[in-house]
Amino acid sequence: xxxxxxxxxxxxxxxxxxxxxxxxxxxxxxxxxxxxxxxxxxxxxxxxxxxxxxxxxxxxxxxxxxxxxxxxxxxxxxxxxxxxxxxxxxxxxxxxxxxxxxxxxxxxxxxxxx
Amino acid sequence: xxxxxxxxxxxxxxxxxxxxxxxxxxxxxxxxxxxxxxxxxxxxxxxxxxxxxxxxxxxxxxxxxxxxxxxxxxxxxxxxxxxxxxxxxxxxxxxxxxxxxxxxxxxxxxxx
Numbered sequence: 001x002x003x004x005x006x007x008x009x010x011x012x013x014x015x016x017x018x019x020x021x022x023x024x025x026x027x028x029x030x031x032x033x034x035x036x037x038x039x040x041x042x043x044x045x046x047x048x049x050x051x052x053x054x055x056x057x058x059x060x061x062x063x064x065x066x067x068x069x070x071x072x073x074x075x076x077x078x079x080x081x082x083x084x085x086x087x088x089x090x091x092x093x094x095x096x097x098x099x100x101x102x103x104x105x106x107x108x109x110x111x112x113x114x
Numbered sequence: 115x116x117x118x119x120x121x122x123x124x125x126x127x128x129x130x131x132x133x134x135x136x137x138x139x140x141x142x143x144x145x146x147x148x149x150x151x152x153x154x155x156x157x158x159x160x161x162x163x164x165x166x167x168x169x170x171x172x173x174x175x176x177x178x179x180x181x182x183x184x185x186x187x188x189x190x191x192x193x194x195x196x197x198x199x200x201x202x203x204x205x206x207x208x209x210x211x212x213x214x215x216x217x218x219x220x221x222x223x224x225x226x
Contacts, residue, residue: 004157031212033212033213035216040123040218040219041218042120042203042216042217042218042219043158043203043216043219044216045213045215048212048213050212058213090157090158092157094212102148102160102163103150103158103160103214105157105158105159106157107155107156107157108155108156108157
């Protein structure tokens with residue numbers, strides 16, 4: 001019944017490392033999103049993609065990049081991890097109808113940068 | 115700039131009580147207002163949603179009240195149960211926009 005899968009539940013990385021967070025959905029959704037969740041700040045949009053090889057910046061894209069080579073897979077890349085990127089990262093997908101049709105979220109990846 | 119403001123940040127309610135979470139928005143172009151529920155260790159899941167052409171929507175014990183003139187909407191959980199203990203997020207979007215703008219979240223604890 002799993003529909004959005006994030007490859008890791010927990011990750012610990014060192015400052016300066018390049019970090020890849022992977023997300024796969026099996027619902028044939030066009031739209032995919034990466035959010036970070038921090039206490040008191042809610043969910044903040046990092047990047048989203050509405051088609052293969054397409055991407056758009058969200059509210060906090062600095063320090064991140066994304067890749068979508070296949071429809072079902074959306075990767076978040078931290079080019080040079082920093083301690084302020086320690087957070088819970090959530091991937092989501094939605095159908096072509098957009099947000100009105102609801103997001104399906106993965107269970108999240110808790111990233112700690114030391 | 116936060117476009118959807120949510121309060122309170124945390125809420126403790128006795129079993130059987132009413133839980134109320136409030137959200138306010140600034141952008142009058144928003145026309146879709148969902149609530150998401152997140153249990154520990156899980157991603158958020160869509161709970162209930164409303165559009166501004168109605169003032170209230172009810173699904174079981176969960177009700178959204180919408181006040182267009184005040185630019186506010188709220189989630190009411192009637193007969194709250196310990197199983198309702200979770201983090202609740204309000205959100206908003208514009209038209210067919212792909213992305214949602216989320217509030218800051220409310221951690222609800224329902225005491226047995």
